[in-house]
Amino acid sequence: MSTFDTPIGRALTERKTVKAGFRLSRPARATLLPYLVPVAIIAFWQLGCSVGWISSRIMPSPADVARAFWSTTLTGQLPHDILVSAARAFGGLLVGGSIGFLLGIANGVSKVSEQLTDTTLQMLRTIPHLAMIPLVILWFGIGEESKLFLTSLGVLFPVYLNTYHGVRNVDRDLIEMGRVYGMGSWTLFRKVIFPGALPSIFVGLRYALGIMWLTLIVSESIAASSGIGHMANNAREFMMTDVVVLALVIYALLGKLADVVARALERRALRWNPVYQK
DSSP states (O other): OOOOHHHHHHHHHHHHHHHHHHOHHHHHHHHHGGGGHHHHHHHHHHHHHHHHHTTTTOOOOHHHHHHHHHHHHHHHHHHHHHHHHHHHHHHHHHHHHHHHHHHHHHHOHHHHHHHHHHHHHHHHHTTTTGGGGGHHHHTTTHHHHHHHHHHHHHHHHHHEEEEEEEHHHOHHHHHHHHHHHHHHHHIIIIIIIIIHHHHHHHHHHHHHHHHHHHHHHHHHSSEEESHHHHHHHHHHTTTTTHHHHHHHHHHHHHHHHHHHHHHHHHHHHHHTTTGGGO
């Protein structure tokens, strides 16, 4: 008689089958693991508030934040503020990112352009752009122009530096090989230089997204009549800590969403690169 035909053998076989049934596949683990720590933090946060370890006056519970989310959504305040803040953020990213990208390309491929502008840009980069808020308010007031200027200035330099670095660090042997094969300047840039610089450009984009939200939070908290920062500032005046925490959570979720989109674009644009292949 085979070992597996005995009662003990059949029991071990059934136990292995049950374990295998509960085992998560690799894609499922890759999907769930990034959210394990946030879920655990929220669970301990709720537990601490429920048993009285954390005062609701200092830090509201996740349930209170969820109720604040529901109430502000029903009134239409939260969707409106999210749209306003997102428009400001991505408007600044479009303006500042485009300028930084073009300057990075120009200084990366042209020695003359680098000598003309790089030193000036490096000096401007050392000025904290958030320290310019009083001056920007004097220039533009508290309208949309001031927030667009600050956000554009904040994202310009990360995009510029990484684009410049990416273009300058393309393999020189590949460039020489392209010239040997008779590629013109534009074809060489499009087929060799730009694809080689893309990994660094995407690093700059992802870094700029974080600076973008940081700048927007500060500018909306100081001078705004709408937006998530304005909502949080009003809630602070009325001691509505649940709405203040909700505003921070919304900023975090918007930042995560922007980073997910940037990573998806990165994987799609660099699918030819073995490093970015799954």
